[in-house]
Amino acid sequence: MNQELRVAAYAVCVRHEQILLARWVARDGTKRWTLPGGGMEHGEDPVETAVREVEEETGYDAEMTVLLGVDSSRRRYPRKLGTYADFQALRIIYEARITGGSLRPETGGSTDLAAWHPLAAVEDLDRAELIDTGLRLWRERPALGRFAVNG
Template identity: 30%
Template sequence: MGRRIDYYDDPHAPKANSLVPSVNVAVENDRGDILMIRRTDNDNWALPGGAIDLGESVTQAAIRETKEETGIDVEIAKLVGIYSDPKHVIHYTSNGEVRQEFTILLKGRVVGGDLRTSNESAEVRWMTYREVEHKRLDDSMRKRIKHALDGSETVVFD
């Protein structure tokens, strides 16, 4: 399996050769814990999410990706932000793709399901924000989690 390598403002990073709209979903349970996955492609913790497929909406992709990676069914509650900084590129070593970041962050509510892993998630857990702070995450993911949990009604454009 290939690896995912995130670069931010790194002069040695490979040049982007694609732009793929994707989603992340910040989901809290009734105790305020955050739904997190440990990715299989880089071992980092992250919010569930992934690429938006042709023929589906942003909301459909968010619901599908959350279910596929975590086993949890969600409904989408609000838009948190759009992240498209061209200084953030993601290198997928399996095929040489280097994506410019383009992620739409949504907030979701649990409507069902049970935690389970997938081929993209080595581990799936509900975590307190304090636990998340001590996990290995890419800086861009850390920023998204902070924005999702800050309670602001203002949409972030980053």
């Protein structure tokens, strides 16, 4: 089984009771809302990753203001020739504020739309679970930046 690790940084941008989200497009064409962010490039600082990804996916300049936490998820999925991958995602989640730019969709990337959504309506969106994790970190601010394994 191949072991794969992806380290990524994301931003929770909330203002006026709305959250900034990007719509992720999966390889099979499925679309889900997610937090703006993405994979770190080799040698890149996580804060720089989050700033870059927010700009790429939404058009906004952003400042990361607080480290909310680190989330880890793991899954197994099929690869070529009947093998499987043991995939782990390590996600660094920041609180951010918009400092400039203007809203626009990403071109030629993994997302196709960016938009502000009322916090009260997030529950009704077709969304990645990362949004729920990010919002829970933003609301609860756990001391260790993570929730108990069964929490």
